[in-house]
Amino acid sequence: MAERILDVKNLKVDFHTYAGEVKAIRDVSFHLDKGETLAIVGESGSGKSVTTKAIIGLLANNAKVVGGEINFNGQDILKKSEKEMQSVRGKEISMIFQDPMTSLDPTMKIGQQIAEPLMKHKGMNKKDAWAKALDMLKAVGITNAEKRINDYPHQFSGGMRQRIVIAIALVCDPEILIADEPTTALDVTVQAQILDLMKEMQAKVKTSIIFITHDLGVVAGMADRVAVMYAGELLEYGTVDEVFYNPQHPYTWGLLNSMPTLASDKLESIPGTPPDLLDPPKGDPFAPRNPYAMKIDAEQKPPFFKVSDTHYAATWLLHPDAPKVTPPEEIVRRQEKYAELMAKKKD
């Protein structure tokens, strides 16, 4: 078995608001192996970002972890002091944000912005740190790096800025890189370049990646495993093939069905909106929007049913007593393809 680097157990996060306690993360457990890429997918507000903010210890002031543990290399991060977390952040766990246009300090030379973590964590002097920063700039594909290291963020395009942000995140060879929708704000062509760069850098630095996105198209080419999140809970997780071609949860069906394909000219969507987390539903949170929902879905939260050693889904449809249902056409097509794939593997 691969070495586990991160183990999140029963994480619960509440947000304190004037309206009451918003239960943003409700009992989420997952793990991350060394060197792998885990994609967390879900709609806006499903709790993807909050989960990762909890891991890096940068939750908003009104957010509070109310339960669970986050074990990183055998130590519970949640028990660490702010001071101890400062030596984890940027060094062992680092982060890339969504919008490269605003995530660099506009008044600081990019060389200094890349050198900063080195000076902080590795005790380097300015000269050495800048030399390493220059190497890093070259590694992320900034041309004419010797000159551009003295430039300010506004002198770079969005794609170039995201390359610089990646350089900052990876300069200390972190064990975990959290990428929070790193390509959402970029053009499609630039997206592909950034994703390629991330894969390339991952191979070089040997880091594990938690990749947050709502773009399933990006996940397929990027991730080893996928976790599907909804309303602060995990609904399904497995390898990319398992989740993409043999999905079990009706929510995953809905997500995959909503992806535009060349074959159909109609754009599918999931009707309804996510539940209000001030007063979360007690059963399957997706039940109100689920055309396949049964009575029990509204009353009792489904446990994770095992599909394979790596593939689990929380839906009552997997219970032995559940009636057989036929998923949407697109999903059936995918599952047929998956059966073919598995058959080929056996041969």
Next chain:
Amino acid sequence: MRKYLLKRVLYMLLTLFLVATITFFLMKLMPGTPYTNQAKMTASQIEIMNKQYGLDKPIWEQYLIYIFGMFHGDFGTSFQYSNQPVAYLISSRLGASMQLGLQAMIFGVFFGVILGAAAAIKHNTWADTGATVIAIIGKSVPNFVLAILLQYYIALKLGWFPIAGWGQFSNTILPTIALGVGPLAETARFIRTSMVEVLNSDYIELAKAKGLSKFEVVYHHALRNSLIPLVTLLGPYTVALMTGSMVIENVFNIPGIGEQFVKSIMTNDYPTIMGVTMVFSIGLVVVILITDIIYGLIDPRIRLEGNGGNK
């Protein structure tokens, strides 16, 4: 850069010329003459005086004479202060006003930035409320009230500093505080607002994600970005303080320019009015130019001559 500066200087001269013109005609529109209060003078004496100072000529001619003189560095002679040249009158008093103004500004900005930053970092806590209260008090208590309170308690009761006068550094401390509390309050308010905004921005999040401590985040990243809006405010404020706060100069008996300005208007001392106005205007346009240059130093996005500003 040189071309830019040249262009700016030309605009500055044009501005000053317009200021001089407008002030000149406005001044002539004021009621009264320089001799209104001199009851002892006879009509013929006044006529002689008018002739002596060229006040008998048509206004447009007086205007041309004045502008011509000004371009040669001749600001005329004061009507009030025993025939002293205005240039001398101003230069002998400008020093005190400038020193006091500058000191007050440095005092105000330094403590204002600290207070404002502290309030922003401790946003929505008692420290924030405390800083805001101090800022409101500083802004709403008139500086002469504060000046008198300082004189009474610090100078008279405690005897730490002289009550009034000018000459030694200890003389300057109380007026500096009295004059500086206004800019202190204004700066604190400004820095607080802009820093709260900056602290919520993505690059601060990234700085935290680098593992920087709270102090490093504020000192290396938040402060500089929060200062940008303040620079606009500081320029005109500095000039206003340097050219003197008449009341403070009066309270502390400081030989500054502010007091003189008011007196010259009351007595229709035309050359002095013009002189002081021009000094004020020159100060303002120069400070605005300096402000623009400082802007560029703080914020690379508006640097005047970007090297390779290719986006």
